[in-house]
Amino acid sequence: MEKSENTRGGAVQRVEAALLNDISSGVLSPGERLDEVQLTERFGVSRTPVREALSRLTAQGILVPGAKRGVQVAEYSxxxxxxxxxxxxxxxxxxxxxxxxxxxxxxxxxxxxxxxxxxxxxxxxxxxxxxxxxxxxxxxxxxxxxxxxxxxxxxxxxxxxxxxxxxxxxxxxxxxxxxxxxxxxxxxxxxxxxxxxxxxxxxxxxxxxxxxxxxx
Amino acid sequence: MEKSENTRGGAVQRVEAALLNDISSGVLSPGERLDEVQLTERFGVSRTPVREALSRLTAQGILVPGAKRGVQVAEYSxxxxxxxxxxxxxxxxxxxxxxxxxxxxxxxxxxxxxxxxxxxxxxxxxxxxxxxxxxxxxxxxxxxxxxxxxxxxxxxxxxxxxxxxxxxxxxxxxxxxxxxxxxxxxxxxxxxxxxxxxxxxxxxxxxxxxxxxxxx
DNA sequence: ATCTTGCATTTTGCTGACAAAAAGCACCTA
DNA sequence: TAGGTGCTTTTTGTCAGCAAAATGCAAGAT
Structure with missing residues:
Protein backbone atom coordinates (compact mmCIF):
# COMPACT_ATOMS: atom_id res chain seq x y z
CA MET A 1 0.00 0.00 0.00
CA GLU A 2 3.05 2.11 0.04
CA LYS A 3 5.87 2.68 -2.34
CA SER A 4 4.72 1.72 -5.74
CA GLU A 5 7.71 0.87 -7.83
CA ASN A 6 10.51 -0.63 -5.93
CA THR A 7 13.26 -2.53 -7.61
CA ARG A 8 11.68 -5.91 -7.56
CA GLY A 9 14.25 -8.28 -6.27
CA GLY A 10 17.22 -7.44 -4.14
CA ALA A 11 15.42 -5.88 -1.23
CA VAL A 12 17.07 -8.32 1.12
CA GLN A 13 20.50 -7.50 -0.23
CA ARG A 14 19.83 -3.81 -0.08
CA VAL A 15 18.86 -4.01 3.57
CA GLU A 16 21.76 -6.26 4.41
CA ALA A 17 24.28 -4.03 2.70
CA ALA A 18 22.88 -0.90 4.30
CA LEU A 19 23.00 -2.39 7.77
CA LEU A 20 26.48 -3.74 7.21
CA ASN A 21 27.55 -0.29 6.16
CA ASP A 22 25.93 1.36 9.15
CA ILE A 23 27.71 -1.01 11.44
CA SER A 24 31.12 -0.60 9.82
CA SER A 25 30.80 3.15 9.77
CA GLY A 26 29.69 3.29 13.36
CA VAL A 27 26.20 4.64 12.73
CA LEU A 28 25.02 1.62 14.62
CA SER A 29 27.09 1.04 17.68
CA PRO A 30 27.80 -2.33 19.28
CA GLY A 31 25.02 -3.44 21.57
CA GLU A 32 22.41 -1.35 19.80
CA ARG A 33 19.14 -3.15 19.35
CA LEU A 34 17.57 -3.45 15.93
CA ASP A 35 13.83 -3.32 15.65
CA GLU A 36 12.24 -5.18 12.79
CA VAL A 37 9.34 -2.80 12.39
CA GLN A 38 11.58 0.22 12.49
CA LEU A 39 13.73 -1.18 9.70
CA THR A 40 10.55 -2.03 7.85
CA GLU A 41 9.65 1.65 7.81
CA ARG A 42 13.14 2.86 7.08
CA PHE A 43 13.56 0.72 3.99
CA GLY A 44 9.96 0.73 2.88
CA VAL A 45 9.73 -3.04 2.72
CA SER A 46 7.79 -5.57 4.69
CA ARG A 47 9.07 -7.62 7.56
CA THR A 48 9.95 -10.70 5.54
CA PRO A 49 13.00 -9.31 3.71
CA VAL A 50 14.11 -7.38 6.79
CA ARG A 51 13.87 -10.54 8.77
CA GLU A 52 15.95 -12.46 6.27
CA ALA A 53 18.62 -9.79 6.19
CA LEU A 54 18.82 -9.85 9.98
CA SER A 55 18.94 -13.60 9.92
CA ARG A 56 21.86 -13.58 7.50
CA LEU A 57 23.78 -11.01 9.47
CA THR A 58 23.17 -13.04 12.58
CA ALA A 59 24.54 -16.12 10.85
CA GLN A 60 27.64 -14.13 10.01
CA GLY A 61 28.06 -13.12 13.61
CA ILE A 62 27.67 -9.41 12.82
CA LEU A 63 24.48 -9.38 14.83
CA VAL A 64 23.68 -11.49 17.82
CA PRO A 65 20.40 -12.57 19.40
CA GLY A 66 19.49 -9.99 21.99
CA ALA A 67 19.28 -10.79 25.65
CA LYS A 68 15.50 -10.57 25.82
CA ARG A 69 14.12 -10.25 22.29
CA GLY A 70 15.27 -9.30 18.86
CA VAL A 71 18.81 -8.89 17.64
CA GLN A 72 21.49 -6.37 18.41
CA VAL A 73 24.79 -5.33 16.95
CA ALA A 74 27.39 -7.71 18.28
CA GLU A 75 29.48 -6.24 21.04
CA TYR A 76 32.50 -8.05 22.22
CA SER A 77 34.20 -8.11 25.54
CA MET B 1 22.05 -26.57 31.68
CA GLU B 2 23.42 -25.89 28.31
CA LYS B 3 20.54 -27.38 26.41
CA SER B 4 18.07 -24.76 27.53
CA GLU B 5 18.53 -23.10 24.19
CA ASN B 6 15.71 -20.88 23.11
CA THR B 7 13.19 -22.59 20.89
CA ARG B 8 12.72 -19.74 18.51
CA GLY B 9 11.21 -20.98 15.33
CA GLY B 10 10.18 -24.51 16.05
CA ALA B 11 9.19 -25.25 12.49
CA VAL B 12 12.26 -23.75 10.88
CA GLN B 13 14.56 -25.77 13.07
CA ARG B 14 12.57 -28.90 12.57
CA VAL B 15 12.83 -28.56 8.80
CA GLU B 16 16.49 -27.64 8.95
CA ALA B 17 17.35 -30.57 11.16
CA ALA B 18 15.36 -33.00 9.06
CA LEU B 19 17.01 -31.91 5.85
CA LEU B 20 20.43 -31.99 7.44
CA ASN B 21 19.74 -35.49 8.56
CA ASP B 22 18.51 -36.56 5.15
CA ILE B 23 21.64 -35.22 3.57
CA SER B 24 24.01 -36.82 6.06
CA SER B 25 22.28 -40.14 5.80
CA GLY B 26 22.24 -40.05 2.05
CA VAL B 27 18.48 -39.92 1.59
CA LEU B 28 19.14 -36.78 -0.37
CA SER B 29 22.05 -37.23 -2.70
CA PRO B 30 24.42 -34.51 -3.86
CA GLY B 31 23.05 -32.54 -6.77
CA GLU B 32 19.46 -33.34 -5.92
CA ARG B 33 17.15 -30.40 -6.31
CA LEU B 34 14.93 -29.30 -3.45
CA ASP B 35 11.52 -27.95 -4.23
CA GLU B 36 10.07 -25.46 -1.82
CA VAL B 37 6.48 -26.48 -2.40
CA GLN B 38 7.29 -30.16 -2.03
CA LEU B 39 8.92 -29.53 1.32
CA THR B 40 5.95 -27.41 2.25
CA GLU B 41 3.71 -30.45 1.81
CA ARG B 42 6.12 -32.86 3.43
CA PHE B 43 6.42 -30.88 6.63
CA GLY B 44 2.95 -29.44 6.65
CA VAL B 45 4.14 -25.89 7.00
CA SER B 46 3.99 -22.90 4.73
CA ARG B 47 6.75 -21.68 2.47
CA THR B 48 8.08 -19.08 4.87
CA PRO B 49 9.76 -21.44 7.35
CA VAL B 50 10.85 -23.80 4.59
CA ARG B 51 12.42 -20.91 2.80
CA GLU B 52 14.28 -19.80 5.89
CA ALA B 53 15.58 -23.29 6.55
CA LEU B 54 16.83 -23.55 2.98
CA SER B 55 18.39 -20.15 3.28
CA ARG B 56 20.26 -21.15 6.41
CA LEU B 57 21.51 -24.38 4.93
CA THR B 58 22.64 -22.46 1.89
CA ALA B 59 24.55 -20.04 4.07
CA GLN B 60 26.27 -23.03 5.65
CA GLY B 61 27.27 -24.35 2.27
CA ILE B 62 25.26 -27.54 2.71
CA LEU B 63 22.99 -26.48 -0.11
CA VAL B 64 23.96 -24.39 -3.09
CA PRO B 65 21.95 -22.21 -5.44
CA GLY B 66 20.82 -24.41 -8.30
CA ALA B 67 22.02 -23.87 -11.83
CA LYS B 68 18.70 -22.54 -13.06
CA ARG B 69 16.39 -22.10 -10.11
CA GLY B 70 16.02 -23.19 -6.55
CA VAL B 71 18.61 -24.87 -4.41
CA GLN B 72 20.18 -28.27 -4.53
CA VAL B 73 22.27 -30.44 -2.28
CA ALA B 74 25.86 -29.36 -2.71
CA GLU B 75 27.88 -31.68 -4.85
CA TYR B 76 31.56 -31.22 -5.11
CA SER B 77 33.97 -32.02 -7.84
C1' DA C 1 16.19 -27.55 -39.88
C1' DT C 2 17.34 -23.69 -36.83
C1' DC C 3 16.27 -19.51 -34.88
C1' DT C 4 13.13 -16.05 -33.16
C1' DT C 5 8.96 -14.50 -30.95
C1' DG C 6 5.08 -14.46 -28.09
C1' DC C 7 2.31 -16.80 -24.75
C1' DA C 8 1.47 -19.99 -20.76
C1' DT C 9 3.36 -21.97 -16.66
C1' DT C 10 6.24 -22.31 -12.78
C1' DT C 11 9.04 -20.29 -9.33
C1' DT C 12 10.41 -16.62 -6.47
C1' DG C 13 10.28 -12.51 -3.52
C1' DC C 14 7.52 -10.03 -1.09
C1' DT C 15 3.24 -8.34 1.28
C1' DG C 16 -0.26 -7.78 4.85
C1' DA C 17 -2.47 -10.21 8.41
C1' DC C 18 -3.03 -13.14 12.39
C1' DA C 19 -2.31 -16.14 16.43
C1' DA C 20 0.66 -17.25 19.97
C1' DA C 21 4.53 -16.32 23.01
C1' DA C 22 7.00 -13.01 25.69
C1' DA C 23 7.61 -8.87 28.11
C1' DG C 24 5.72 -5.08 30.56
C1' DC C 25 2.42 -3.44 34.03
C1' DA C 26 -0.92 -2.65 37.47
C1' DC C 27 -3.15 -4.58 41.13
C1' DC C 28 -3.73 -7.66 44.96
C1' DT C 29 -2.13 -10.23 48.91
C1' DA C 30 0.62 -11.31 52.79
C1' DT D 1 7.74 -4.01 51.15
C1' DA D 2 8.27 -8.20 48.61
C1' DG D 3 6.19 -11.36 45.95
C1' DG D 4 2.88 -13.17 43.28
C1' DT D 5 -1.32 -12.86 39.74
C1' DG D 6 -3.78 -11.76 35.87
C1' DC D 7 -4.34 -8.41 32.09
C1' DT D 8 -2.46 -5.53 28.20
C1' DT D 9 0.87 -4.50 24.84
C1' DT D 10 4.64 -5.77 22.02
C1' DT D 11 7.20 -8.96 19.38
C1' DT D 12 7.68 -13.14 16.79
C1' DG D 13 6.69 -17.09 13.82
C1' DT D 14 3.80 -18.45 10.43
C1' DC D 15 0.38 -18.23 6.83
C1' DA D 16 -2.05 -17.57 2.37
C1' DG D 17 -1.86 -15.00 -1.65
C1' DC D 18 -0.23 -11.85 -5.23
C1' DA D 19 2.69 -10.03 -8.88
C1' DA D 20 7.27 -9.98 -11.10
C1' DA D 21 10.70 -12.74 -13.10
C1' DA D 22 12.34 -16.89 -14.99
C1' DT D 23 11.50 -20.86 -17.57
C1' DG D 24 9.35 -23.81 -20.89
C1' DC D 25 6.86 -24.36 -25.12
C1' DA D 26 5.00 -24.00 -29.47
C1' DA D 27 3.97 -21.49 -33.64
C1' DG D 28 5.89 -18.68 -37.14
C1' DA D 29 9.91 -16.76 -39.64
C1' DT D 30 14.40 -17.42 -41.74
Missing part, protein backbone atom coordinates in the same frame (compact mmCIF):
# COMPACT_ATOMS: atom_id res chain seq x y z
CA UNK A 78 37.93 -7.66 25.50
CA UNK A 79 38.32 -11.38 25.84
CA UNK A 80 35.95 -12.18 23.01
CA UNK A 81 37.71 -9.66 20.81
CA UNK A 82 40.99 -11.35 21.58
CA UNK A 83 39.49 -14.72 20.70
CA UNK A 84 38.16 -13.46 17.40
CA UNK A 85 41.51 -12.01 16.51
CA UNK A 86 43.25 -15.15 17.57
CA UNK A 87 41.07 -17.14 15.21
CA UNK A 88 41.60 -14.64 12.42
CA UNK A 89 45.29 -14.78 13.15
CA UNK A 90 45.34 -18.53 12.63
CA UNK A 91 43.32 -18.32 9.44
CA UNK A 92 45.64 -15.73 7.97
CA UNK A 93 48.66 -17.80 8.86
CA UNK A 94 47.11 -20.79 7.17
CA UNK A 95 46.43 -18.69 4.08
CA UNK A 96 50.03 -17.55 3.98
CA UNK A 97 51.19 -21.12 4.25
CA UNK A 98 49.06 -22.22 1.35
CA UNK A 99 49.95 -19.24 -0.79
CA UNK A 100 53.67 -19.82 -0.32
CA UNK A 101 53.21 -23.36 -1.55
CA UNK A 102 51.55 -22.46 -4.80
CA UNK A 103 52.08 -18.84 -5.61
CA UNK A 104 51.51 -18.09 -9.28
CA UNK A 105 52.98 -15.20 -11.20
CA UNK A 106 49.51 -13.81 -11.74
CA UNK A 107 48.65 -13.92 -8.04
CA UNK A 108 51.97 -12.46 -7.14
CA UNK A 109 51.43 -9.65 -9.57
CA UNK A 110 47.98 -8.92 -8.14
CA UNK A 111 49.36 -8.76 -4.64
CA UNK A 112 52.18 -6.47 -5.70
CA UNK A 113 49.83 -4.15 -7.53
CA UNK A 114 47.58 -3.97 -4.50
CA UNK A 115 50.58 -3.21 -2.32
CA UNK A 116 51.69 -0.39 -4.62
CA UNK A 117 48.28 1.17 -4.15
CA UNK A 118 48.68 0.83 -0.39
CA UNK A 119 52.01 2.62 -0.45
CA UNK A 120 50.66 5.43 -2.60
CA UNK A 121 47.63 5.92 -0.38
CA UNK A 122 49.77 5.73 2.74
CA UNK A 123 52.20 8.34 1.48
CA UNK A 124 49.34 10.59 0.47
CA UNK A 125 47.85 10.03 3.92
CA UNK A 126 44.58 9.10 2.22
CA UNK A 127 42.86 7.08 4.91
CA UNK A 128 39.81 5.80 3.06
CA UNK A 129 41.95 5.07 0.00
CA UNK A 130 44.39 3.19 2.16
CA UNK A 131 41.67 1.15 3.83
CA UNK A 132 40.36 0.14 0.42
CA UNK A 133 43.83 -0.70 -0.88
CA UNK A 134 44.65 -2.60 2.27
CA UNK A 135 41.45 -4.57 1.81
CA UNK A 136 42.41 -5.39 -1.77
CA UNK A 137 45.86 -6.44 -0.66
CA UNK A 138 44.53 -8.97 1.80
CA UNK A 139 41.83 -10.18 -0.55
CA UNK A 140 44.50 -10.74 -3.19
CA UNK A 141 46.35 -12.94 -0.75
CA UNK A 142 43.21 -14.88 0.01
CA UNK A 143 42.56 -15.41 -3.66
CA UNK A 144 46.14 -16.50 -4.16
CA UNK A 145 45.46 -19.52 -1.96
CA UNK A 146 43.48 -20.90 -4.88
CA UNK A 147 41.12 -22.17 -2.23
CA UNK A 148 37.74 -20.40 -2.22
CA UNK A 149 36.75 -22.03 1.05
CA UNK A 150 39.74 -20.67 2.93
CA UNK A 151 39.31 -17.34 1.20
CA UNK A 152 35.69 -17.19 2.30
CA UNK A 153 36.50 -17.77 5.94
CA UNK A 154 39.30 -15.26 5.90
CA UNK A 155 37.03 -12.76 4.22
CA UNK A 156 34.29 -13.30 6.76
CA UNK A 157 36.65 -12.59 9.61
CA UNK A 158 37.90 -9.51 7.89
CA UNK A 159 34.37 -8.20 7.53
CA UNK A 160 33.57 -9.01 11.09
CA UNK A 161 36.62 -7.30 12.48
CA UNK A 162 36.50 -4.31 10.14
CA UNK A 163 35.12 -1.80 12.65
CA UNK A 164 37.79 -2.68 15.17
CA UNK A 165 40.72 -2.76 12.80
CA UNK A 166 39.81 0.62 11.39
CA UNK A 167 40.52 2.27 14.72
CA UNK A 168 44.12 1.22 14.45
CA UNK A 169 44.87 3.72 11.72
CA UNK A 170 44.85 7.02 13.53
CA UNK A 171 47.93 8.82 12.26
CA UNK A 172 49.86 9.16 9.03
CA UNK A 173 52.64 7.14 10.57
CA UNK A 174 50.25 4.24 11.20
CA UNK A 175 49.53 3.98 7.49
CA UNK A 176 53.20 4.12 6.54
CA UNK A 177 54.05 1.51 9.14
CA UNK A 178 51.35 -0.80 7.85
CA UNK A 179 52.56 -0.42 4.26
CA UNK A 180 56.12 -1.20 5.33
CA UNK A 181 54.84 -4.20 7.20
CA UNK A 182 53.20 -5.43 4.00
CA UNK A 183 56.56 -5.41 2.27
CA UNK A 184 58.10 -7.61 4.88
CA UNK A 185 55.13 -9.90 4.77
CA UNK A 186 55.33 -10.22 1.01
CA UNK A 187 58.97 -11.17 1.09
CA UNK A 188 58.08 -14.01 3.43
CA UNK A 189 55.13 -15.20 1.40
CA UNK A 190 57.04 -15.12 -1.85
CA UNK A 191 59.92 -17.04 -0.34
CA UNK A 192 58.13 -20.27 -1.27
CA UNK A 193 59.16 -21.58 2.11
CA UNK A 194 55.93 -22.38 3.88
CA UNK A 195 57.57 -22.31 7.28
CA UNK A 196 58.95 -18.86 6.70
CA UNK A 197 55.70 -17.67 5.17
CA UNK A 198 53.56 -18.77 8.08
CA UNK A 199 56.07 -17.43 10.60
CA UNK A 200 56.14 -14.14 8.75
CA UNK A 201 52.38 -13.87 8.70
CA UNK A 202 52.27 -14.86 12.33
CA UNK A 203 54.56 -12.00 13.20
CA UNK A 204 52.60 -9.59 11.05
CA UNK A 205 49.30 -10.60 12.59
CA UNK A 206 50.63 -10.53 16.12
CA UNK A 207 51.89 -7.02 15.63
CA UNK A 208 48.70 -5.90 13.97
CA UNK A 209 46.58 -7.56 16.60
CA UNK A 210 48.42 -5.92 19.46
CA UNK A 211 47.89 -2.50 17.97
CA UNK A 212 44.25 -3.20 17.29
CA UNK A 213 43.56 -4.42 20.76
CA UNK A 214 45.33 -1.40 22.15
CA UNK A 215 43.09 0.86 20.08
CA UNK A 216 39.92 -0.77 21.29
CA UNK B 78 37.07 -33.88 -6.83
CA UNK B 79 38.95 -30.64 -6.85
CA UNK B 80 36.41 -28.82 -4.72
CA UNK B 81 36.38 -31.68 -2.28
CA UNK B 82 40.15 -31.46 -2.04
CA UNK B 83 39.91 -27.73 -1.41
CA UNK B 84 37.36 -28.18 1.33
CA UNK B 85 39.48 -30.78 3.00
CA UNK B 86 42.55 -28.65 2.62
CA UNK B 87 40.78 -25.83 4.42
CA UNK B 88 39.50 -28.18 7.11
CA UNK B 89 43.00 -29.55 7.41
CA UNK B 90 44.38 -26.09 8.13
CA UNK B 91 41.67 -25.32 10.64
CA UNK B 92 42.29 -28.52 12.53
CA UNK B 93 46.01 -27.86 12.60
CA UNK B 94 45.37 -24.39 13.97
CA UNK B 95 43.12 -25.89 16.65
CA UNK B 96 45.80 -28.36 17.65
CA UNK B 97 48.31 -25.55 17.91
CA UNK B 98 46.08 -23.54 20.18
CA UNK B 99 45.13 -26.51 22.32
CA UNK B 100 48.74 -27.46 22.88
CA UNK B 101 49.42 -23.96 24.16
CA UNK B 102 46.74 -23.94 26.80
CA UNK B 103 45.52 -27.42 27.50
CA UNK B 104 43.77 -27.68 30.83
CA UNK B 105 43.40 -30.79 32.91
CA UNK B 106 39.66 -30.66 32.42
CA UNK B 107 39.94 -30.45 28.65
CA UNK B 108 42.52 -33.15 28.60
CA UNK B 109 40.28 -35.37 30.62
CA UNK B 110 37.35 -34.77 28.29
CA UNK B 111 39.44 -35.66 25.28
CA UNK B 112 40.73 -38.80 26.92
CA UNK B 113 37.25 -39.90 27.94
CA UNK B 114 36.01 -39.38 24.39
CA UNK B 115 38.94 -41.35 23.07
CA UNK B 116 38.17 -44.23 25.44
CA UNK B 117 34.68 -44.36 23.97
CA UNK B 118 36.17 -44.44 20.50
CA UNK B 119 38.37 -47.38 21.35
CA UNK B 120 35.50 -49.29 22.90
CA UNK B 121 33.24 -48.69 19.92
CA UNK B 122 36.02 -49.53 17.48
CA UNK B 123 36.79 -52.81 19.23
CA UNK B 124 33.11 -53.69 19.28
CA UNK B 125 32.95 -52.76 15.60
CA UNK B 126 29.99 -50.52 16.42
CA UNK B 127 30.00 -48.16 13.49
CA UNK B 128 27.33 -45.67 14.54
CA UNK B 129 28.66 -45.69 18.08
CA UNK B 130 32.13 -45.03 16.75
CA UNK B 131 31.01 -42.18 14.54
CA UNK B 132 29.35 -40.54 17.52
CA UNK B 133 32.38 -41.08 19.75
CA UNK B 134 34.70 -39.84 17.03
CA UNK B 135 32.55 -36.76 16.73
CA UNK B 136 32.76 -36.18 20.47
CA UNK B 137 36.50 -36.64 20.38
CA UNK B 138 36.99 -33.95 17.80
CA UNK B 139 34.47 -31.63 19.40
CA UNK B 140 36.34 -32.03 22.68
CA UNK B 141 39.49 -30.87 20.95
CA UNK B 142 37.70 -27.90 19.48
CA UNK B 143 36.35 -26.94 22.88
CA UNK B 144 39.79 -27.31 24.38
CA UNK B 145 40.99 -24.40 22.27
CA UNK B 146 38.99 -22.20 24.60
CA UNK B 147 38.13 -20.25 21.48
CA UNK B 148 34.48 -20.54 20.49
CA UNK B 149 35.11 -18.87 17.17
CA UNK B 150 37.73 -21.38 16.08
CA UNK B 151 35.55 -24.16 17.44
CA UNK B 152 32.62 -22.92 15.41
CA UNK B 153 34.53 -22.92 12.16
CA UNK B 154 35.98 -26.33 12.79
CA UNK B 155 32.56 -27.63 13.68
CA UNK B 156 31.03 -26.20 10.54
CA UNK B 157 33.59 -27.94 8.37
CA UNK B 158 33.00 -31.15 10.19
CA UNK B 159 29.29 -30.95 9.53
CA UNK B 160 29.87 -30.10 5.93
CA UNK B 161 32.25 -32.95 5.32
CA UNK B 162 30.34 -35.51 7.35
CA UNK B 163 28.80 -37.39 4.44
CA UNK B 164 32.18 -37.82 2.79
CA UNK B 165 34.14 -38.76 5.86
CA UNK B 166 31.62 -41.40 6.79
CA UNK B 167 32.50 -43.40 3.70
CA UNK B 168 36.01 -43.83 4.99
CA UNK B 169 34.92 -46.25 7.67
CA UNK B 170 34.10 -49.36 5.75
CA UNK B 171 35.73 -52.15 7.69
CA UNK B 172 36.42 -53.04 11.29
CA UNK B 173 40.09 -52.39 10.68
CA UNK B 174 39.30 -48.81 9.59
CA UNK B 175 37.77 -48.09 12.97
CA UNK B 176 40.68 -49.62 14.85
CA UNK B 177 43.17 -47.72 12.73
CA UNK B 178 41.36 -44.46 13.36
CA UNK B 179 41.31 -45.10 17.11
CA UNK B 180 45.03 -45.82 17.10
CA UNK B 181 45.61 -42.69 15.12
CA UNK B 182 43.80 -40.72 17.82
CA UNK B 183 46.27 -41.96 20.39
CA UNK B 184 49.21 -40.70 18.41
CA UNK B 185 47.47 -37.42 17.84
CA UNK B 186 46.77 -36.99 21.54
CA UNK B 187 50.36 -37.56 22.48
CA UNK B 188 51.33 -34.76 20.16
CA UNK B 189 48.67 -32.37 21.37
CA UNK B 190 49.43 -33.01 25.01
CA UNK B 191 53.15 -32.49 24.44
CA UNK B 192 52.58 -28.75 25.02
CA UNK B 193 54.92 -28.15 22.11
CA UNK B 194 52.86 -26.25 19.60
CA UNK B 195 55.18 -27.14 16.75
CA UNK B 196 54.89 -30.82 17.50
CA UNK B 197 51.16 -30.55 18.04
CA UNK B 198 50.49 -28.88 14.71
CA UNK B 199 52.84 -31.21 12.90
CA UNK B 200 51.10 -34.16 14.51
CA UNK B 201 47.69 -32.91 13.55
CA UNK B 202 48.93 -32.16 10.08
CA UNK B 203 50.07 -35.74 9.69
CA UNK B 204 46.81 -37.07 11.10
CA UNK B 205 44.72 -34.94 8.80
CA UNK B 206 46.80 -35.72 5.75
CA UNK B 207 46.40 -39.41 6.36
CA UNK B 208 42.70 -39.09 7.05
CA UNK B 209 42.19 -36.89 4.03
CA UNK B 210 43.95 -39.26 1.69
CA UNK B 211 41.72 -42.10 2.80
CA UNK B 212 38.61 -40.00 2.52
CA UNK B 213 39.43 -38.79 -0.94
CA UNK B 214 40.16 -42.36 -1.97
CA UNK B 215 36.73 -43.42 -0.70
CA UNK B 216 34.95 -40.73 -2.65
Missing amino acids: REELAQIFEAMHEIEVACARIVSQRISLLSRSEIEIAQKACVIAAEANDLSGFLQANENFHQAIYRATGNPYMAQIASDFRRRTGPFRAKKFASHEDLLASARSHDVLMSHIFSEDSGEASAGMRAHMTESFMQTLAAN | REELAQIFEAMHEIEVACARIVSQRISLLSRSEIEIAQKACVIAAEANDLSGFLQANENFHQAIYRATGNPYMAQIASDFRRRTGPFRAKKFASHEDLLASARSHDVLMSHIFSEDSGEASAGMRAHMTESFMQTLAAN
